[in-house]
Amino acid sequence: VYYEKVGFRGVEEKKSLEILLKDDHIEKLCTFSQRFPLPSMYRILVWKVLLGIIPPHHESHALVMKYRKEQYWDIHHALRVIRFINDSTPQVDVFLRIHQLESGKLPRNIAFPLEPEDEVFLAIAKAMEEMVEDPIECYWLVSCFVNQLNSKHKDSLQQLPKMLEQYLNIEDNRLLMHLKTCAAMSKLPYDLWFKKVWDKVISGSCKILVFVAVEILLTFKMKIIALNSAEKITQFLENIPQDNTDAIVSKAVDLWRTHCGTPAHST
Amino acid sequence: YLEDVKIQARGQLQAVESRYKAQKKITQAFELEILDLFGRLEKSSLLKKLEDDKTEAAE
Amino acid sequence: YLEDVKIQARGQLQAVESRYKAQKKITQAFELEILDLFGRLEKSSLLKKLEDDKTEAAE
Numbered sequence: 001v002y003y004e005k006v007g008f009r010g011v012e013e014k015k016s017l018e019i020l021l022k023d024d025h026i027e028k029l030c031t032f033s034q035r036f037p038l039p040s041m042y043r044i045l046v047w048k049v050l051l052g053i054i055p056p057h058h059e060s061h062a063l064v065m066k067y068r069k070e071q072y073w074d075i076h077h078a079l080r081v082i083r084f085i086n087d088s089t090p091q092v093d094v095f096l097r098i099h100q101l102e103s104g105k106l107p108r109n110i111a112f113p114l115e116p117e118d119e120v121f122l123a124i125a126k127a128m129e130e131m132v133e134d135p136i137e138c139y140w141l142v143s144c145f146v147n148q149l150n151s152k153h154k155d156s157l158q159q160l161p162k163m164l165e166q167y168l169n170i171e172d173n174r175l176l177m178h179l180k181t182c183a184a185m186s187k188l189p190y191d192l193w194f195k196k197v198w199d200k201v202i203s204g205s206c207k208i209l210v211f212v213a214v215e216i217l218l219t220f221k222m223k224i225i226a227l228n229s230a231e232k233i234t235q236f237l238e239n240i241p242q243d244n245t246d247a248i249v250s251k252a253v254d255l256w257r258t259h260c261g262t263p264a265h266s267t
Numbered sequence: 268y269l270e271d272v273k274i275q276a277r278g279q280l281q282a283v284e285s286r287y288k289a290q291k292k293i294t295q296a297f298e299l300e301i302l303d304l305f306g307r308l309e310k311s312s313l314l315k316k317l318e319d320d321k322t323e324a325a326e
Numbered sequence: 327y328l329e330d331v332k333i334q335a336r337g338q339l340q341a342v343e344s345r346y347k348a349q350k351k352i353t354q355a356f357e358l359e360i361l362d363l364f365g366r367l368e369k370s371s372l373l374k375k376l377e378d379d380k381t382e383a384a385e
Contacts, residue, residue, distance in 0.1 A: 055278025067282040276335035297356035304363035
């Protein structure tokens with residue numbers, strides 16, 4: 001929705017994206033999607049290429065997707081055999097089980113409680129499900145995205161809280177102090193904020209997430225300051241109104257540029 | 268152009284390999300399931316035997 | 327030379343493809359085993375239930 005509203009700024013950008021897709025230049029594609037919002041018609045295609053689900057060459061897309069599809073159904077069938085899923089299993093749970101089996105983390109028993117990383121997977125899957133219609137395509141996007149998060153961004157993800165503190169201190173020291181006093185800094189709903197910045201994270205920079213967090217906190221500063229316990233603050237942040245998401249994200253991107261210069265050099 | 272063909276081939280190979288690896292993971296999961304089911308079956312027949320013995324002893 | 331690369335790529339693809347098929351055969355055999363075990367387990371718990379019912383009825 002964000003991209004449709006903010007719009008694709010110019011015909012030139014659209015043209016250059018088409019050229020990038022044709023010329024199969026992954027690195028340029030990364031840079032591109034960090035600088036400009038992707039037009040919705042290309043978004044999923046670009047994500048699939050960036051996440052390595054399909055190769056950049058158009059000619060092998062059909063063949064590679066055929067393998068991806070078979071792999072999905074192979075595992076899907078297996079999970080039915082061992083009774084981990086059935087006809088009434090929600091789609092995102094199916095995705096989770098497939099992902100668990102693929103990564104060798106399928107629990108011994110279906111009744112085992114979910115791990116925190118499983119909850120993250122489900123949150124991402126739910127968000128992706130809203131954007132991607134085809135379930136197989138959706139599974140691959142979620143699964144590869146989560147794998148990338150765990151490998152490429154593991155370190156930076158752990159640093160996010162520290163970075164948030166650092167930038168919030170520059171932007172609004174009083175707000176930071178208030179959050180610290182309430183001990184709310186460690187309970188911020190990062191995973192919810194993720195959904196707003198997919199393109200940037202997929203194309204290689206998860207630092208943007210920090211600025212989205214900073215921007216959200218600044219936007220709702222008055223309300224947050226009025227709340228005086230970690231629980232209330234967390235609860236408020238988990239239910240913040242969705243109507244000005246677009247404005248928050250574009251402000252966050254501006255903030256990101258101010259602090260880090262050109263996106264391409266700041267991952 | 269040669270580079271293109273190579274990259275393309277690598278992309279395809281990766282996809283087939285991933286499908287193969289998934290099949291291997293399925294085999295492993297099935298193996299565990301079989302062991303588990305055997306275990307449950309043995310336990311249940313052991314239980315039954317125990318109960319039968321009890322019933323006989325009571326008679 | 328381009329042809330060489332293509333032939334080589336196809337060869338690699340086929341090799342993985344056949345490994346995949348072999349693995350799938352194993353998976354299928356295991357699947358049958360699992361279905362069989364589930365069947366036996368269900369039968370045994372059904373039997374147990376029937377006997378329990380009989381015992382209760384006799385009491």
